Amino acid sequence: MFLKQLKITNEDGxxxxxxxxxxxxxxxxxxxxxxxxxxxxxxxxxxxRLIDFCLGGEPQKVxxxxxxxxxxxxxxxxxxxxxxxxxxxxxxxxxxxQVCIRRGFGRGRNAVCEINGKAVVSKDLALHLQQxxxxxxITKPSFRQIISxxxxxxxxxLNSVMQTFPTSFARGEEYExxxxxxxxxxxxxxxxKVELRRSIHDDETFRNRLEKEGELGSQKARxxxxxxxxERLEAQKNILxxxxxxxxxxxxxxxxxxxxxxxxxxxxxxxxxxxxxxxxTEEMKQQKAKANADQVRAIYEQAKAFNQKLHxxxxxxxxxxxxxxxxxxxxxxxxxPQLNSDIDAYKADIFRLRDEELELKKKLNLSVSYExxxxxxxxxxxxxxxxxxxxxSVSQLQDVADRISEKQARLDxxxxxxxxxxxxxxxxxxxxxxxxxxSTVSRRIYGVDALMAYDIHDxxxxxxxxxxxxxxxxxxxxxxQGEIMCFDLAYIPFADAEKIPCLHFILNxxxxxxxxxxxxxxxxxxxERHDTQFIVAMLSDKMPEPLREPKYIVQTLxxxxxxxxxxxxxxxxxxxx
Numbered sequence: 001m002f003l004k005q006l007k008i009t010n011e012d013g014x015x016x017x018x019x020x021x022x023x024x025x026x027x028x029x030x031x032x033x034x035x036x037x038x039x040x041x042x043x044x045x046x047x048x049r050l051i052d053f054c055l056g057g058e059p060q061k062v063x064x065x066x067x068x069x070x071x072x073x074x075x076x077x078x079x080x081x082x083x084x085x086x087x088x089x090x091x092x093x094x095x096x097x098q099v100c101i102r103r104g105f106g107r108g109r110n111a112v113c114e115i116n117g118k119a120v121v122s123k124d125l126a127l128h129l130q131q132x133x134x135x136x137x138i139t140k141p142s143f144r145q146i147i148s149x150x151x152x153x154x155x156x157x158l159n160s161v162m163q164t165f166p167t168s169f170a171r172g173e174e175y176e177x178x179x180x181x182x183x184x185x186x187x188x189x190x191x192x193k194v195e196l197r198r199s200i201h202d203d204e205t206f207r208n209r210l211e212k213e214g215e216l217g218s219q220k221a222r223x224x225x226x227x228x229x230x231e232r233l234e235a236q237k238n239i240l241x242x243x244x245x246x247x248x249x250x251x252x253x254x255x256x257x258x259x260x261x262x263x264x265x266x267x268x269x270x271x272x273x274x275x276x277x278x279x280x281t282e283e284m285k286q287q288k289a290k291a292n293a294d295q296v297r298a299i300y301e302q303a304k305a306f307n308q309k310l311h312x313x314x315x316x317x318x319x320x321x322x323x324x325x326x327x328x329x330x331x332x333x334x335x336x337p338q339l340n341s342d343i344d345a346y347k348a349d350i351f352r353l354r355d356e357e358l359e360l361k362k363k364l365n366l367s368v369s370y371e372x373x374x375x376x377x378x379x380x381x382x383x384x385x386x387x388x389x390x391x392x393s394v395s396q397l398q399d400v401a402d403r404i405s406e407k408q409a410r411l412d413x414x415x416x417x418x419x420x421x422x423x424x425x426x427x428x429x430x431x432x433x434x435x436x437x438x439s440t441v442s443r444r445i446y447g448v449d450a451l452m453a454y455d456i457h458d459x460x461x462x463x464x465x466x467x468x469x470x471x472x473x474x475x476x477x478x479x480x481q482g483e484i485m486c487f488d489l490a491y492i493p494f495a496d497a498e499k500i501p502c503l504h505f506i507l508n509x510x511x512x513x514x515x516x517x518x519x520x521x522x523x524x525x526x527x528e529r530h531d532t533q534f535i536v537a538m539l540s541d542k543m544p545e546p547l548r549e550p551k552y553i554v555q556t557l558x559x560x561x562x563x564x565x566x567x568x569x570x571x572x573x574x575x576x577x
Contacts, residue, residue: 001099001133002504002533004087006051008564010080015565018047018555020505022092023527025535025554026547043563044537046073047555048153048507054086054101055151056126056144062105075575076566081106088133093530099132134501140191141178148178149488150503158510159480161469161487172457173197176464182491183434183467184498185427189414196411197462200404207400216397223390226383233380237373245363250373253360260353267346274339415463419456427454427465433498437490442483445521450486481513485522492532505533516544523547 003020027044049062063074076082083104089095103125104112113122120128126143130136148157148164157164165174177194180186214222417423435451442450451470456463469483488506495502511519526534540548540556557563566572 001088001090002092003051003535004089004092004095004098005085006047006054006087007085008050008082009085010082010569012080012570015082016555016563020533020535020554021551022530022533024523024547024552025533026543026552027535027537027555028540028543028553028557029538030540030556030558041562042557042559044557045153045509046563047557048151048509048535048537050084051086051507052151052153054084054103055147056129057151059103059105072566073564076564076569076571077105078107080569080571082564083112099129101129130501133503136501138191140194141174141181145174145178146181146501147503149182149491150505151507152484152488153507153509158484158508161480161483162467172459172462172464172466175466179467180427180465182495182500183427183430184500185423185430189417193411193414193418196407196414200407200411203400203404203407207397207404210393210397210400216394216401219390219394219397223387223394226387226390230380230383230387233376233383237376237380249360249363253357256353256357256360260350260357263346263350263353267343267350270339270343270346274336274343277336277339418465419463424456430498431467434490434494437494438487441490441525442486444525445486445518446482450483452487481511482518485511485514485518489522489525489532489534493529496531504531505535508534508536511536511538512542520544520546523552 002022003025005020006016006018008015008017027047029042029044031042046062049057053059053062059077060069063070063077081104083102083106086101088099088101090097098116100114100116102112102114103122106112111122113120113125115125115128115132127137130138130143130146145165149162152158152164162175162179173194177186177190180190431452431454438452439449442448452467453470454465454467457466469487485508488508492502492504492506494500514522522534526532535554560567
């Protein structure tokens with residue numbers, strides 16, 4: 001795919017439109033001489049990052065680096081709902097397929113992510129682009145890994161030919177999968193290898209967490225000791241359990257004791273109730289026999305003082321008082337027979353249970369054997385609990401060890417094929433093909449034959465192919481930059497010849513270290529071909545004079561005309577005020 005056009009818009013309309021061409025495409029910074037402020041602020045790198053963003057990059061990478069965040073750019077992108085629209089074609093001469101990617105920095109409904117007008121989930125964008133570009137769906141290597149060498153914007157990609165991942169992901173196995181794919185020496189087994197290595201790593205992490213309580217061997221040893229303790233305690237229990245009904249008698253003893261406690265409490269309550277009734281009855285009898293005539297008379301005289309027409313005599317009042325006491329006494333006396341009956345029944349049950357308790361104590365060899373047996377049972381329960389926990393731990397450790405062993409065996413079988421002489425010969429054959437292109441490009445630009453080689457890295461039994469350029473001191477002061485440029489330019493025709501999916505454009509930042517002569521030769525090489533776009537962001541005073549022609553320059557940026565034109569926006573004027 002080739003870049004056709006980049007459009008940047010927001011809620012106010014079009015901010016910038018950039019049209020790309022075959023061959024050289026310079027994004028030029030013309031700030032030098034205008035102010036001490038460097039060109040790093042005009043947006044030439046931001047332009048490259050916006051293209052990367054459309055190709056599945058993270059939005060924060062547009063306005064942030066590892067060292068700092070441009071808060072002004074971040075706010076402008078988000079608050080004005082900036083949308084980036086990237087148009088690509090399979091050919092700029094005779095396009096047959098076109099792909100349009102739209103991504104936005106807005107939030108909620110304004111968070112645009114589309115391919116050819118169809119909304120896609122941001123996290124799945126890379127997979128959709130892979131399908132849209134090449135009609136394939138592979139996960140190892142990922143789409144972002146495949147295109148990583150074409151997007152040389154960050155320092156880690158600018159300083160190494162082959163190491164193009166973020167440092168946190170730079171594992172040998174990951175690079176192996178990518179580079180074997182890139183050179184057409186990949187087999188379907190490489191995906192299985194990567195997945196197995198990751199799965200083994202996960203299992204090893206899980207095993208390490210389990211082994212905080214001890215390794216498999218020590219856990220098994222502890223389990224054996226617990227089994228011996230259980231055997232010893234079971235033997236002690238059996239000695240005490242001469243009576244075959246010992247445990248049943250223990251259970252019965254516990255029940256009898258609980259019943260005695262309950263019945264004793266209920267009997268006490270009934271006896272208290274009966275005593276209260278008897279006391280109340282006696283008191284009322286005494287009140288009836290010895291009625292306090294003076295007290296009743298006082299009440300009578302008091303009532304008469306308020307009512308002179310009182311018809312009842314004092315004697316009648318006294319009789320009424322005694323009759324009320326008699327009725328209450330009869331009511332209370334009626335409850336006594338049932339209480340006495342219940343008390344007798346409870347006493348009988350208690351006597352019976354006490355006799356049973358004595359017999360049980362004799363059978364259980366008195367309380368000493370009971371307490372000893374109870375302790376043995378408690379210890380046994382604890383040991384069986386410990387045994388269960390250890391068996392579970394041992395089972396988990398054994399399972400994970402078996403899984404690791406099985407996966408390692410499968411991995412060894414894959415490695416046997418991957419690192420066989422036959423496969424190494426295939427790798428070398430593909431490298432020879434690539435080196436024909438690599439040396440052609442490097443000879444034309446630098447007058448040297450650049451070559452790629454491989455080695456099989458083996459660390460702790462973990463093997464992987466490692467690819468690297470052969471040392472060559474002929475790339476002048478911009479050695480790494482020169483090697484990287486030649487590699488990237490050589491790779492596109494190689495990939496086309498081998499039918500390996502690739503992008504037909506290269507994004508490069510910070511090419512100021514290249515000499516004017518090499519940059520001119522690279523531009524000439526690219527202009528002669530029809531399969532490559534070379535998009536370079538540079539300071540204008542570092543550009544060779546012959547390349548400052550308008551046909552090579554697709555965008556010029558200045559302090560008064562920065563990429564996003566924030567300072568000219570209504571948003572900036574409003575927020576500044």
